[in-house]
Amino acid sequence: MSRYVVVTDDAALPGRLRSAATGQLDGVVHQWQGARLPVWPADIRNELAEPGDLDVVVLGPGMPLDLALALTTKFEAESPDVAVLLAAPADPGVVLSALRAGARDLLEPDADAPAITALLHRAVGSAGRRRSAPSDQTAPGGRAGRVIAVVSPKGGVGKTTVASNLAIGFAKSAPHGTVLVDLDLQFGDVGSALAITPEHSVYDAVHGPARRDTMVLKTFLSAHPSGLYALCSPDSPAAAAELTGDDVTHLLEQLASQYRYVVVDTAPGLSDHTLAALDKATDFVFVSGPDVPGVRGMRKELDVLAELGMHPLKRHMVLNSADFKAGITLRDVESALGTSIDVVIPHSRAVALSTNQGSPLLYGTARGPATKAFQKLLARFVAPIASPRRYGPRHRIGA
Ligand SMILES: Nc1ncnc2c1ncn2[C@@H]1O[C@H](COP(=O)(O)OP(=O)(O)O)[C@@H](O)[C@H]1O
Numbered sequence: 001m002s003r004y005v006v007v008t009d010d011a012a013l014p015g016r017l018r019s020a021a022t023g024q025l026d027g028v029v030h031q032w033q034g035a036r037l038p039v040w041p042a043d044i045r046n047e048l049a050e051p052g053d054l055d056v057v058v059l060g061p062g063m064p065l066d067l068a069l070a071l072t073t074k075f076e077a078e079s080p081d082v083a084v085l086l087a088a089p090a091d092p093g094v095v096l097s098a099l100r101a102g103a104r105d106l107l108e109p110d111a112d113a114p115a116i117t118a119l120l121h122r123a124v125g126s127a128g129r130r131r132s133a134p135s136d137q138t139a140p141g142g143r144a145g146r147v148i149a150v151v152s153p154k155g156g157v158g159k160t161t162v163a164s165n166l167a168i169g170f171a172k173s174a175p176h177g178t179v180l181v182d183l184d185l186q187f188g189d190v191g192s193a194l195a196i197t198p199e200h201s202v203y204d205a206v207h208g209p210a211r212r213d214t215m216v217l218k219t220f221l222s223a224h225p226s227g228l229y230a231l232c233s234p235d236s237p238a239a240a241a242e243l244t245g246d247d248v249t250h251l252l253e254q255l256a257s258q259y260r261y262v263v264v265d266t267a268p269g270l271s272d273h274t275l276a277a278l279d280k281a282t283d284f285v286f287v288s289g290p291d292v293p294g295v296r297g298m299r300k301e302l303d304v305l306a307e308l309g310m311h312p313l314k315r316h317m318v319l320n321s322a323d324f325k326a327g328i329t330l331r332d333v334e335s336a337l338g339t340s341i342d343v344v345i346p347h348s349r350a351v352a353l354s355t356n357q358g359s360p361l362l363y364g365t366a367r368g369p370a371t372k373a374f375q376k377l378l379a380r381f382v383a384p385i386a387s388p389r390r391y392g393p394r395h396r397i398g399a
């Protein structure tokens with residue numbers, strides 16, 4: 001038996017919901033009776049005889065949008081198994097804010113009975129799925145999510161390509177449980193790789209109220225249709241100077257407390273920001289091209305991190321854009337690196353095309369050799385990791 005609560009001053013909506021649910025869904029519709037509008041999920045639960053019995057909350061019409069969004073965010077953080085529907089006209093601004101806040105859907109105020117029934121079916125279904133598999137949605141109860149830093153000493157080797165494909169791959173198995181953070185703070189292109197136009201950036205996320213309140217932070221994330229969230233780099237390259245390594249540390253801690261997978265794309269080299277990300281990361285993904293300078297640079301980076309005592313729980317060595325026709329073999333690369341390569345991503349026109357189209361290969365259904373390589377990389381993260389992290393406090397180069 002499902003329970004729907006509707007908070008509205010619209011006299012007709014509760015009745016329309018009731019008739020849409022009758023005979024279709026096993027549940028009761030409860031109209032909010034409090035004199036003041038609810039601010040916390042508990043305000044709504046307190047109205048119910050069985051406070052635990054709550055599946056769907058419909059907010060509006062008649063509830064100011066900012067109050068409805070704030071309450072939605074609180075439900076998302078506190079009770080992600082409750083589906084919140086906003087009753088509001090679906091204009092693009094509202095849709096985006098609703099997604100950011102964690103609303104499951106929008107209910108057009110004048111929707112007809114079949115549309116309401118379909119919406120309730122979807123909402124009850126997603127509430128049930130979240131309840132039966134909560135660990136697939138967010139960081140498992142109390143345990144921090146996995147932080148995956150994608151790094152390389154060089155630019156143009158495929159960090160953003162690898163990070164965005166990994167993030168989309170995680171989002172497909174854990175919708176709303178994955179966030180991709182663009183720490184290439186000066187020239188990041190995660191927004192372009194995903195064809196999204198963010199309203200907010202990493203800068204907004206570390207300054208102001210989001211820093212203190214993870215629920216606010218969530219509203220700064222940009223939603224991708226795959227169920228992935230992204231936090232893009234600032235528009236202005238100058239903004240990077242106003243972010244410290246400590247800002248990055250704090251941000252990643254906040255995100256890892258909320259999301260199962262936090263994928264971090266980085267700028268070339270080992271800046272303070274990248275070192276802070278590596279310090280918080282459970283997984284390092286090293287990306288190199290199949291050229292002698294690139295491989296030598298990677299070897300140096302591995303040596304520096306070892307000297308700093310920074311060892312991830314799991315390391316993933318990726319050789320990208322490999323065609324092995326330019327006088328270098330996989331064996332040459334591995335002996336120069338002093339370690340084996342875990343995944344070879346072939347040079348592929350499909351990858352270049354996917355960048356230009358803003359649609360990572362793992363978002364689509366095509367199955368070429370590059371897609372298979374991304375899937376092989378993704379599969380390395382499926383096995384759970386149990387042992388605690390081993391490295392100590394953060395180290396900085398040249399500090
Ligand atoms: N395996 C590949 N085959 C062909 N082109 C690739 C491959 N990997 C990356 N690219 C292209 O190389 C360019 C740089 O990749 P990008 O991921 O932005 O690198 P980085 O983030 O390291 O600077 C992009 O245009 C991308 O499409």
Ligand SMILES: [Mg+2]
Binds near residue numbers: 159161184189
């Ligand atoms: Mg990049």
